Structures are given as C-alpha cells and as structure tokens.
Amino acid sequence: MTEIKNEKLTVTHPNGSYPIFIGRQLLANVSEMAQIDGPFVVVTDDTVGPLHADKVKGATAVIQVPTGERFKTLDTIRTIYDELFENGLDRKGTLVALGGGVVGDMVGFAAATFMRGIDFVQCPTTVLSMVDASVGGKTGVDMPQGKNLVGAFKQPTAVFADMDSLKTLPQVEISSGFAEIVKHGLINDPDLFQSFEADSWQLALDNPSTIIDTLQTIIARAIQVKIDVVQEDPYEKGRRATLNYGHTFGHAIEQVTQFEVRHGEGVAMGMVAAANMSARLGYCDETLQGRIEAVLEKVNLPTRIPAHLDPELLYEVMHKDKKTAVGKVRFILIRDVGDVFLQGGVPDTAVFESIRAVQG
Template identity: 60%
Template sequence: MTLEPTRLPVSHPAGQYDVLVGADLLPNLAELAHLRGPIALITDSHVGPLHAHRLGEVACTVTIPAGEQNKTLATVQTIYDQLLAAGIDRQATVVALGGGVVGDVAGFVAATYLRGVDFVQCPTSLLAMVDASVGGKTGVDLPQGKNLVGAFKQPTAVLADITTLHTLPPEEFAAGMAEVVKHGLINNPELFGRLESGEWRFSNQSPIANLQSLVAAAIAVKRDVVQEDPFEQGRRATLNLGHTFGHAIEQVSGYRIRHGEGVALGLVAAAHLSARLEYGDPALQGRIEAVLRAQGLPTRIPAAYKPAPIYAAMFTDKKKAAGRLRFILLRDVGDVFIVGDVAEKDVLATLTAVQSQENSSLQ
C-alpha cells in the first residue's frame, strides 16, 4: 500500500508553495512540483550517487563536494560556470537534492543566477527536511563566519522524500532529531509527547508512516513560525531555542561537536536556565534529557569545554541583538519566550550545572 504524501501549504510575502512529505516522491518530481522547463540539478558527492538516478530526466547535474567547508562563494562560482556551459537559461528550475548545505548553496544560486530562476528543494537529511528547506533563507559561509552572505529565496515546491533517509548516516539522523525535539518544545506538545513516549517509533503504524507524520509535524512548526514572521523580525527568533548555548559550544569545540549535538546540549541548558530563573518547571530538564538520550544525543557538555570560554563565544554569535545576548526560555513544552537580560552569573551557573563530571570527550 502506498501512503499518500502529506501536503503542507506555506504562504510567504510573494505567494505560496507546498511542502510534500512522503515516500518515493523523487521519481515523480516534475509532476509533483509542476515543472515544465528543464531541470538543473544541484547535489553533493554523497547524495548524488545514491539518489540522483531516481529523478527523471534532467538537463544538467552539478555535483559539489559534500561538507560544510564547501558552502562557499567559490562553490557558487563553479556552479554558475557549469550552468552557463550547459546552456541553462531562465526557463530552467534549479533543483537542490541533498542536505542543508546543498539547499543553502543551490538556493543562493537560484536567487542570483541570471537574476533569479525557479527553485525546488528536495531535502535528503532530516535536518534539511525539518529546518533548512522551509523559510526561504539561503546563503554561504565566509572565512569570517557562517551564513554571512545570502538571500531570501522562496522555493516553488519542497519535496521531502523520506525514503532518502534510509541512507542517511545514523549520527546525521540524530542531529536532525535535535531540531525535531526543538520544534516539539517550541510549539507542539503532542509531537514532544510522541517522542517522550516513544510512540512515534513503536505505534502500530508502519515505520515509514510514523516517520512521515513525525517529519510533517516538525515541518509544520517551522512553517507556522516563519509564516508569521517571514523576515525574522520577531517570533522567528524562538526557532533559535537552544542555539545561543549550542552555537557557542560548537564553536568552542572547534566544531568537533556537530550542530545537532550542540542544539541538544543547548536545549538542556535552556531548560536548566528557565528553571533557575523560576520561569519553568524544574522537571522539564530531565524530560528533555530523556528524549535526547533516546535519540543517541548528548546531554552533558564535555568537561574539556569550560563555562567561561563558552560564555565568551556567545558574544561572537551574529544573532545577538545589538551586542546583548538573547535567550529563548521555556515555561513549559510548547510555551517559549525571549529574554534579553540574563545575568552572566546565571549563564555561567547553568553551563557549570550542565557540564559533564567525566573526562570523556562526549557523553
């Protein structure tokens, strides 16, 4: 029995598009995304060999080397060169097939090549499905920092083919789950409850149906927030739950701690700080830790990364407002809010409390 895809309409300032979540969507890309012109496929060296053959005919395929270190203007330049050499014109649609790196780079290319061509996202990592492919942000890193150059470019369709997740390495799946947990905490107690009870894995639906509904629920949280705040002026900041701590921990670790792991640690720290400042239920931290552990995610900052350097690293995050740190805190599951005036001693005490007592590199 084939399962119907879940359709999530997304409105943005210039129109609307659908996110489709389902199994085996890639073979029907042209039909599902209503494409008429030629397809310029952009993928990476891991995903292309595994999944590009499942798409129908494409006019050209550009394969970039996998990895965040290739999310650069130099990669964008090589893509422009290959699109021009293949005669790709404004009738074409740029299709991104890959994780968040491919989506961000291909989206930036689609926003700028010939002053803009149509763009379709086919995210293949859990993180790209539930986070990067919705919201219209695209861009590349500079030597000075991540995501410093970019554009808002809305896709005309997003196809989240969950069949592709079968080839995703387990640690990448876990990293995406950190953002799913985050989305449950921001605005979907039912989603968080499913993770807490393990119901999404063990219910009597098929595993693929479980995954489809989990991914769709997580996408819907992001969709609802970005629809309300398309240019990140207010509520969209709540999507950074766990990220003020998480980015700083990633940075201090020299990026040995991957983004999803940093977010997991940041969620624990945000719950701890919320309880310390008497906004939130003290039991919430333990509940979040149990959910993260069940996904194979860390819940204690490795002892090697001390509170003071992590605190200092928070001030280099470009998302801080006018030199002040902002934290997203939790009153309860599904009830988050922004605070801009947390005392240094409370942040340091939180980092100390969430620190591992062991000397292992990651627990």
C-alpha cells in the same frame, strides 16, 4: 499493514505559496510535480549524489559539491555559478537542491543570486532538512566570523520530502534531525513532545527502513510547526526567532569544535543548556531540563556539552552570532513545553553557570 499515503502541505508567504510533498518515490516525479517548464540542474553533494541523483529524471546536469558544513561557503557558491554558466543555464532555468540542509542552504542562496534570481526546488534528504532547513526560505552560507552570516530569503517553488531517500541516511543523522523535531515540539506542539515522553515510545534507529511510516507521520507534524511559525513571521521580525531555541549555544558548540559536533547534536546540547538557564533565571521548573534530556536520550542525542570546551571561548563565539543585539547575547528561553520566548539582557554569569552546569 496499510501504507501511509503521500501528503501535501502548503506554505503561504508574502509573494505566494508553495507545496510541500511528503511521501514515497517522489524524486522520480520532481520536474512534473513542481511544474518545471525550462531546463533544470540538480545540485547535490558528493555523498548524496551517487546515492540518489539518478532518481531525478530530466536534469540538464548534476553538480556535486564536497560534503559537509565546512564547505558551506562563498567559495563553493562560486564553483556552483561556474558550473551553471558552463551548462548554459539562464534566467529560465531552475535549480533543484538534493541533499541535507547544507546543500539546501547553499543552493537556495545560489538560486537567489544567480542572474539576480532563478527558481529553485528543495529535495531535502535528511530528517533535519525535511523538518526545518527546507521550509521557510532562509538560505545562506557560513563565514569565518560565524554561521549563516551571509544569505538571502528565497522561497522554493516546491519541496519534496521523499521518505525513500531516508533509507540511506546514517543513524547519527536521523538522531541529529530529531533535535529539530524535539525543538518543534518544545516550541509549538506539546502533544508531539509528550508523545516522545511516553514510556513505550522508542524508534528502531538501527533500521530506518522499518520506521519509514512512523518517520513520515512525525516529520509531517514537525513540518507543520515550522509552517505555522514562518507563516506568522516570514522575515523573522519576532516569533520566528523561537525556532532558534537551543541554537545560540548550539552554533557556538558547532563552531568551536569545527563542526565535529553536528548541527542537531549542538542544538540538543543547546536546548539542555537553555532549559538550565531558564530555570536558573526563574522562568521554568527545574524538572523541565530533565524531561528534555530524557527525550533526547531516547533518540541517542547528546545532552552534555563536552567538558573540554572552554566556556570563555563558547561565550566569545556567541557574541559574534547574528542574534547579538547591542553587545548583549539574546537567548530563546523556555517557560514550559510549548512556551518559549526571546529574552535579551541575560546576565553573563547565568550564561557561564549554565554552560558549566551542563558540561560533562
């Protein structure tokens, strides 16, 4: 079998550009390939640290934060600052984020604010953070009032999607990442979505090592969708909002379940609900919801909002979500595969009916 080669994609943004390396055994060469010329500190969580931190050579220190979305908070950021001071990092230092989207979002925010901004490099180690969170420069933390409510735009200087790190990623997390990949297909890559619909398409999720090459191909393609969207709209003035397809429902589900539902799982349920609502409002064919569900099921993602979640409570949380404009919740709706759009003024009745229709 011929091994797939390492790839390099480039993201351009208003102040420059950065490379995304996708391939094997990248972690060992981070400092050289990212051209880090001062001291650097690796920040990771206490799950990924013991598995992968030693692969990154030459770090001044490794900081481990507690694992999980519950710790994506300003309190954790403060502990990161403290350890950076303890290790004597100054303006010439660089932070290397090693982990999933939670670590990437927090380290990006720490890098944006420590000493008014130092360089940072992203080493995403989940499928989700490779295809979505590590690209585009959105960083931040959650607040009791809602997810990602405090943050900054901070572009990394380089991104390393090392496929070998995925060998330790639990199946459920690979599935969770596929929610964003399916989303990228739905918003801008119909061929990718249709390839998942093909009868023979299946992924051997129980053995990540055997599917690394397949994952690399799919991940590179999904990253390209994200690149195209963020390049067109770096500060989320318009088009970039489409990346939130499924997220208004999804964030609410995550929060109401106190993050027992993973980000990707919430997004999967949210994409089904958003398709249901789009059909209800007459924007898309009723069969689209079923097509999305069929693809999500192939990667073991949930397609139903848990029946015990109170629609009123979900609705209330959606109102607090940052996508609220003038009191009305705005949704990303879908017309067809590859055609999603932002819609304000959705009637409350449609929101409630869609939630109930996809509960189970």
